[in-house]
Amino acid sequence: MAFLSDPTFWVAVAFVIFVGAMAKPAGKLITGSLDTRSDKIRADLEEAENLREEAQDLLATYQRKQRDAIQEAEAMIVQAQTEAERLIQQGRERLEAVLERREKLAMDRIAxxxxxxxxxxxxxxxxxxxxxxxxxxxxxxxxxxxxxxxDAAIKDLPGNLH
Structure with missing residues (x-):
């Protein structure tokens, strides 16, 4: 029992008691800090998930808008081609009409x-x-x-010409 008189023993016992007494409040403090950090991480993960879902929705919206724009552009191209063909046909018809009029005019002049x-x-x-x-x-x-x-020939001449 000599160790009871040794100051190192009593320092060690005091240290163990101190650590034991402090372990519960320190454990609560550490656990609370870890719980807070865990809640923050969970909130950050939920926010990241929400942001990912919003990004997916935006991506789908923009892809839909892009498809709509492509369809609209294709429709505009088809309409422009149709209009161009109509204008070409109309130009041909006008040209034919002008050529017919000029031909008729030339034939009239020749006649x-x-x-x-x-x-x-x-x-x-x-x-x-x-x-x-x-x-x-x-x-x-x-x-x-x-x-x-x-004089007689001159009188008869108009009747003989026609």
């Missing part, structure tokens, strides 16, 4: 030129025939007879 050429040839022919007849009759007939024949 008018033909009529005018025929009239000019007839007039020249009549002039030549009259001049030749006058010259021939002047040489062959006497003055009075020639004038009477020329």
């Amino acid at each position: 008018q030129a033909e009529v005018q050429a025929i009239d000019t040839v007839r007039a020249k022919t009549v002039d030549i025939a009259l001049n030749a007849t006058r010259g021939f009759l002047a040489d062959q007939l006497k003055d009075k007879q020639a004038e009477a024949l020329i």
